[in-house]
Amino acid sequence: MSKQKAVLSEEQAKTRRGRSVALAVTLGVLVAMFYVITIVKLGPGIMDRPL
Amino acid sequence: MTMLEQTQGLHEDATDLGGRGSVSDYIALLKPRVMSLVVFTAAVGLVMAPGNQHPVLSFISILCIAIGGGASGALNMWWDADIDAVMSRTKKRPIPAGKITRQEAFAFGMVLSFGSVLTLGLVANWMAAGLLAFTIFFYVVIYTMWLKRSTPQNIVIGGAAGALPPMVGWAAVTGDVTLVSIALFMITFTWTPPHFWALALVKNGDYQAAGVPMLPVVAGETATRHQIVLYSLLLLPVGMAPYFLGFASVFYGVGSAILGLVFLGYAIRVWRVREGDAAKKTAMSLFKFSLFYLMLIFAGLLAENMIGLV
Numbered sequence: 057m058s059k060q061k062a063v064l065s066e067e068q069a070k071t072r073r074g075r076s077v078a079l080a081v082t083l084g085v086l087v088a089m090f091y092v093i094t095i096v097k098l099g100p101g102i103m104d105r106p107l
Numbered sequence: 108m109t110m111l112e113q114t115q116g117l118h119e120d121a122t123d124l125g126g127r128g129s130v131s132d133y134i135a136l137l138k139p140r141v142m143s144l145v146v147f148t149a150a151v152g153l154v155m156a157p158g159n160q161h162p163v164l165s166f167i168s169i170l171c172i173a174i175g176g177g178a179s180g181a182l183n184m185w186w187d188a189d190i191d192a193v194m195s196r197t198k199k200r201p202i203p204a205g206k207i208t209r210q211e212a213f214a215f216g217m218v219l220s221f222g223s224v225l226t227l228g229l230v231a232n233w234m235a236a237g238l239l240a241f242t243i244f245f246y247v248v249i250y251t252m253w254l255k256r257s258t259p260q261n262i263v264i265g266g267a268a269g270a271l272p273p274m275v276g277w278a279a280v281t282g283d284v285t286l287v288s289i290a291l292f293m294i295t296f297t298w299t300p301p302h303f304w305a306l307a308l309v310k311n312g313d314y315q316a317a318g319v320p321m322l323p324v325v326a327g328e329t330a331t332r333h334q335i336v337l338y339s340l341l342l343l344p345v346g347m348a349p350y351f352l353g354f355a356s357v358f359y360g361v362g363s364a365i366l367g368l369v370f371l372g373y374a375i376r377v378w379r380v381r382e383g384d385a386a387k388k389t390a391m392s393l394f395k396f397s398l399f400y401l402m403l404i405f406a407g408l409l410a411e412n413m414i415g416l417v
Contacts, residue, residue, distance in 0.1 A: 078133075
């Protein structure tokens with residue numbers, strides 16, 4: 057079976073790049089947001105919990 | 108279109124792999140202008156609620172409510188793509204314009220719905236998350252899928268979805284539903300029918316072509332004008348309710364009374380001017396003033412709370 061690769065037009069490649077960047081930014085924001093939520097909700101006590 | 112036809116439409120679309128939508132098309136799916144109203148009213152509910160919430164958690168709560176509202180907009184566009192393609196106001200939306208497929212809109216809306224509800228539950232509390240989930244469900248299933256195509260009372264009952272955000276904002280702080288948050292809900296709920304019917308009078312032809320049973324299409328323009336005046340009369344005391352219930356000052360009481368009377372004045376003009384372009388113009392004036400009215404009412408409540416008048 058031959059493997060055919062879809063060839064994107066310049067416009068398609070541009071919109072895909074835009075979507076990829078937006079997804080990366082969203083994921084980064086989510087990571088930062090959940091980090092901040094954890095700190096705010098648990099406070100400094102997060103370091104004092106027994107293992 | 109029946110549920111079966113909708114489903115068949117989805118299967119037909121399955122051959123289209125999509126991938127043409129730009130970031131701005133996806134933002135358009137969230138209905139940013141509706142979202143701004145949701146953010147504003149939810150923020151008022153959140154600020155007015157008694158209790159302390161960390162500002163970071165308040166900000167993220169508002170963000171969740173905004174994303175949840177946007178998600179229901181995307182799911183609305185997924186279901187209503189056939190109607191949107193017919194109406195002049197909506198035919199440039201991403202799905203009828205061929206930029207985003209229905210499956211993409213559906214997946215986008217569902218991911219954001221679950222994401223926003225779960226995050227709100229973790230950040231604030233599960234009462235607020237439950238109310239947000241109910242808001243999305245009510246808008247998508249009760250209003251979009253059921254009422255919109257079946258009854259001229261569609262926007263009266265469906266208006267509940269648009270009125271819920273201040274209750275969600277309130278619950279994000281307190282974890283409960285009180286008379287005050289119900290009063291905030293009632294303001295937008297009572298405001299919605301005259302607001303949308305004014306637009307429906309202007310866009311009557313569009314709704315007729317799309318087969319949406321809006322009140323002017325089913326009951327006629329005269330009956331719609333009667334209803335607009337009736338709801339505007341009702342809105343006057345409902346808009347003043349925060350003052351009567353003691354959570355707004357006399358300044359708000361007087362201001363909301365004046366705004367309510369002006370609203371009623373616009374409605375009476377719509378009732379009196381019934382022919383030609385002048386009729387459409389007066390209906391459009393009411394539509395525009397109604398947006399101004401809601402913004403000022405909630406801004407008044409927000410300002411009083413922030414400067415400590417109450």
